[in-house]
Amino acid sequence: MAEIRIKNVAKQFGAFTALHSVDMTIRDREFMVLLGASGCGKTTLLRIIAGLETPSQGEVWIGDRRVDKLPPRERGIAMVFQNYAVFPHLTVFENIAFGLRMAKLPQSEVDRRVKRTAELMHIEQLLKRYSGQLSGGQRQRVAVARALAMEPDVILMDEPLSNLDALLRLEMRAELKGVLAESKTTTIYVTHDQVEAMSLADRISVMNGGYIVQSADPVEVYRNPAARFVGSFIGNPPMNFLPATRAGTNQWTVAGRVVPGPNAPRDRIEFAIRPEDMRLGEDGIPATVRVVEPLGAHTLVTTDVDGSMLRALVDSDLSVAPGDHLSLVPQPDRVRWFDPETMEAVR
Structure with a gap:
């Protein structure tokens, strides 16, 4: 079970408060989108869950484990970044296998997971290609496959489609939703793009000024905004x-x-x-x-x-x-x- 509970989490950077006592629960296998403008605190919250930032107060739980004191590698998470972060000098196979080899899994298990995730992301025909030879959309598929190959309890995504053109974003949105549903992984996805949020999310948490203003399914957020900010921010x-x-x-x-x-x-x-x-x-x-x-x-x-x-x-x-x-x-x-x-x- 990979339910995530955020309890009274706040974050200060000097005199600036990036997060104000955030409480939220992401259900097991749920696709949660954190939506808001730049500076609203969504990436800070994601980085606290990942272990890349330390909260000034509060607790983070994944399943029955409190993880805010644990290093990232012990949290059972994988992360996909905006800039792909694939190694251009390695083949697609070696990129996907990188974390598996670091975990010292046997070669047979590495082969199985790489093959399965490559098929999920429709890149099995690219396994022998070097990542530096791939298009942006293909590199992003590799980054997602590498994260999924670790079979994490939770996958965190920080604006992973923002560097793609409009048509590729449309294609990748459809693929991501299907692949992550099939993988049965709890997902937290950060974006400022309301179309991505509406099309991908089981629930959207709209953030503003370090607060969660509303958390609900996409139709509820669109039709019944809990605050004026939500109504003005969502909808184009x-x-x-x-x-x-x-x-x-x-x-x-x-x-x-x-x-x-x-x-x-x-x-x-x-x-x-x-x-x-x-x-x-x-x-x-x-x-x-x-x-x-x-x-x-x-x-x-x-x-x-x-x-x-x-x-x-x-x-x-x-x-x-x-x-x-x-x-x-x-x-x-x-x-x-x-x-x-x-x-x-x-x-």
Whole structure:
């Protein structure tokens, strides 16, 4: 069993606090993604789990073992880095076998594991090639195969696809998800790319300023952000936010229109809606078109609503131009609300 428990972990670098008392559990065989912008603490947390950083406080458990006092080699983990870290002067076979030889496994076991992981990563035909002769995507496959060959309890990945072009990233995402599910390994994956996070994760932990803001499955994080930051960070284009003032019990005025909402303790909150959750219709939010961006199947329209920006995704067949006036109707069950002081969701 490779359940990971992070208990009250914090990390200070001098006067700077990179992590604030983080508590989380990654279930056995779960694919957990740590998602956030640069500097949010996600790589620091990963390095603490790996044993490459020492926490200022707290505990790290893998299964029934407390590991934060153990060296990396005794934690039952493998790590895949952003820069591949393969040896160009060794063949693919020797790269994959490197850790196995360091562990002094018998040659028959080395051969078995190299063959199995090479087949999983579809690089069995490259075993005799030198890594310096491979493309970036092939080298990344070698790095993943080398980690999997160690048959670790946990595999840690630090933005492993960020150096690949868009098409290769798409291919590698699909392969990684299938391979790691087959290997039955607990995975923690760090990225700032929300598409990677949404497509790969069983759960996403969104981080900001050294805190975990929300941890949930991808659909829940996208549809029901627990904080304004999550709604603004996840989604491309991101969520729209408009000021709302109380119009009565469970009634709020948004852009001059009264709409139903929560029974919030404040008289001013924020109305939030994703761009794809609005349609054109009568008696909607009056908006003036400012920018039109064709995206293929849809067109992204950026509008002005009483001095606030409101984006909507409309059908590409719609003829719309800057200066046009639109009536945008939010899909009622997709509206969310946020407290402008705490920045948390209002249910």
